Amino acid sequence: MRLSELPKGAPAVVERVDDAHAADPIAQRLRDLGFVDGEPVRVVAVGPMGGDPLLIQIGFTRFALRRAEAARVSVRSEVAA
Amino acid sequence: MSASTLRIALVGNPNCGKTALFNLLTGGRQKVANYAGVTVERKEGRFTAPSGRVLQILDLPGAYSFDASSPDEQITRDVCAGNYPGEAPPDLIVCVADATNLRLHLRFVLEVKRLGRPVVLALNMMDTARSRGIAIDVPELSRRLGLPVVETVAVKRGGARALIERVDGEVPAAAPVQPDDAASRADLHAQVRELLASTVRMPRATAEIDDALDRWALHPVFGLAILAVVMFLVFQAVYAAGKPMSDLIGDGFGWMGGHVAALMPDGPLRSLVVDGLFGGLGTVLGFLPVILVLFFFILTLEESGYLPRAAFLLDRLMLTVGLTGRSFIPLLSSFACAIPGIMGTRSITDPRDRITTILIAPLMTCSARLPVYALLIGAFIPARKVFGLFNLQGVVLFALYLAGILGAMLVGWVMKHLRRDKSEHALLMELPSYRLPKTRDVAIGLYERGMIFLKRLTGVILGLTVLMWFLSTFPGAPAGATQPAIEYSFAGYIGRALQYVFAPIGFNWQISLALIPAFAARETAVAALATVYLVGGEAEGLGQALAGQIPLASALSLLVWFAYAPQCMSTLAIIKRETDSWRNVAISFGYMFVMAYAASFVVYQVTRALT
């Protein structure tokens, strides 16, 4: 599942970040910010217009990501794990 | 520089308190605020350690990684790597980390360590960490990291004592340089997890209060409502609280001018002192309280942590006009002054977003325009209540700010459609913890702004006012003159020449003339109008003089002109510096001139047809 598809509040774990194109700087930045395998994530809030951007809790930090950025992150549902 | 000077760089993630620490160490007054990307250039300061050694401290922009993605991060990367032009690499790096946010910040600490330079880790915000029940085993962390670790509280006096002791001692040995590749990067995360598991206990990932506040502040409906109320209240408050104080000061100077006039012999010098200095500068000075009230709100909002939330709420809207939520804070700072706003765009990652933000930032009504607005509104708009609640004058002021914002949205939208590169724009913005602003910090911030205003007043504005007085006084009227003397002065000639351009938008020669010094500093328009209207005039105050001699249509046209007009010289200079292109300066000047002229033309012609 993609982070952009994760329902608000549902606990999940990051699997990996996929490059949208070769040498994708956004994907690299996401990895540096802690979107790496095994890291718990959660969608805390969604923007008021068109559900964009998303507010993501990763580690102890909250980041605002647009849906296109969040779509690079592949996640699995926590309950299954 | 003495041989024993130690050069120390403060490095760390954004918003971890580097600048607060810098100010605490050096007694500096650099800007501290609660969002990522406050510091965008290197700043230097020094202090003498207890041992007598001089320490030179470098404050740097925050960075998430040395794989820099924005201009401010590049500065930090280059300074640390010793690639910054004209600067030797630092002798010691003080890596600052927010103790409440170690999952993110420790990774960068490890990245800094790999540079192979001496590093001391400062665990900052220990006060907040303690009150949130976060337990950190500092000796163990230090042992595992292989770095000296000290605790700091950058916002408390004496909060850097441990750090000072440490950096004043022996410089720690550097870790070996390590290469940077994808595999070792992934490894950094594994190391951080290990460190956290063995040395840090977090009762909760986030502060409870943040979660509670965000439930309201980021709510799709209430969130937007709160934002609208906050913004509108600020404008009403600026008017309601600032205006009476301004009037008091303005009247005070008028009264003083009257007394001084009685003491001086009649002549051109008396008109300089009474009309130019007391009438002109006094009126400008009168707007200091209005500006301070505005800054009070800006400073409070900046420190509260609310601004990135507002950026979150508005991101989608801003995207449709070719901007990003990240533009929000630079644009909001532009309400104070476009110059820090334009510099603040360095934290915007995407170069296209950055250019658009730079070009529209001057459309945000800067505080220097406030005196002009307040003067004209006070003179031409009746102080009526509308809807039994709002002051009509406040509503007009709000409308002018809104006009600037809508204009900016239009320009952004046009630029978005002109742009060929339509690839994706990134947001990636951190939302910090809420913080209660400290009275002392806000007071210092206000003092700083007040002093900047007074310096402008006694510098460029005073100079221009004297120049305007000279132009309006000389040469004197010839013998047998039938018109007021000012008609024969230099000012009269220049003003009438300008009128060819400005007559269609309703500006008489006096207003046209006042536009010139306003190009150097907006507020000077007030002093210039005071000079041309009061020199030889009979009216009591400037407001009254204007109301008597300018038709309403011209006044409204002038207000609109100031909302869009090509903004001051310093702004154009900073656009040149930040974008390194004269083309952007030309675009900025050109589009604003056209926009201002068109808008004023419409307002003037329509008002004239209606009244």
Ligand SMILES: Nc1nc2c(ncn2[C@@H]2O[C@H](COP(=O)(O)OP(=O)(O)OP(=O)(O)O)[C@@H](O)[C@H]2O)c(=O)[nH]1
């Ligand atoms: N409670 C607490 N707040 C702190 C401390 N140090 C800094 N702050 C607050 O943290 C926020 C960020 O401080 P800055 O000094 O601007 O952070 P910075 O690291 O320079 O940020 P950038 O310049 O954006 O990289 C401000 O709101 C400060 O008031 C601390 O030790 N305790």
Ligand SMILES: [Mg+2]
């Ligand atoms: Mg800073």
